[in-house]
Amino acid sequence: MKKFIGISILALLAGFSVNAQSTADKVGKDVEKGATKAGDKTAEIASKGKAGVTDKIYKDKEGPNGETIYIDKHSKYYWIDKKGHKIPIEKNKLKTKPKN
Template sequence: MKKFIGISILVLLAGFSEVNAQSTASKVGTDVKDGAVKVGNKTAEVASNGKSAVIDKVYKDMEGPNGETIYIDKHSKYYWIDKKGHKVSIAKNKLIAKK
């Protein structure tokens, strides 16, 4: 009887550790995915900023609402680059003078 109880407890513990290992693997997979998304967004932002700095003019006297660098394209439109590398248009009256 003692062997039966001992074996059943051992089986239960082994079952719990397997479930815990699966949840840990799932969490690691989610962390890796989140990290990859962050790296991709930062790469897109840096690439867009580099392209804009070469192709378009930088508006040196003004900045965006949160201190962003403002670019002027060939159609005289003002924009800045967000955290995901997208161009965000902005009206001239919403620009802030640099200090």
């Protein structure tokens, strides 16, 4: 009988540790997603800030989805994505901004 109780308690504790581990994995993944999202937003804001200071903003045109277009010192057109990357774009693919 003592062996049965001992084995039952051991099995119960093992079940709790597995459940705790899976919960910890879920929390870890959520934290990782949040950190990645925050890092991407920080990079986007930093890139847009730098581009706004060093490059010219093309006021009459916009990107395919309404993005702000920048012109660098080599007269190359680009916009900045949500991860802070410069995405080059050809002048003929720019859209005229709608007049409000």
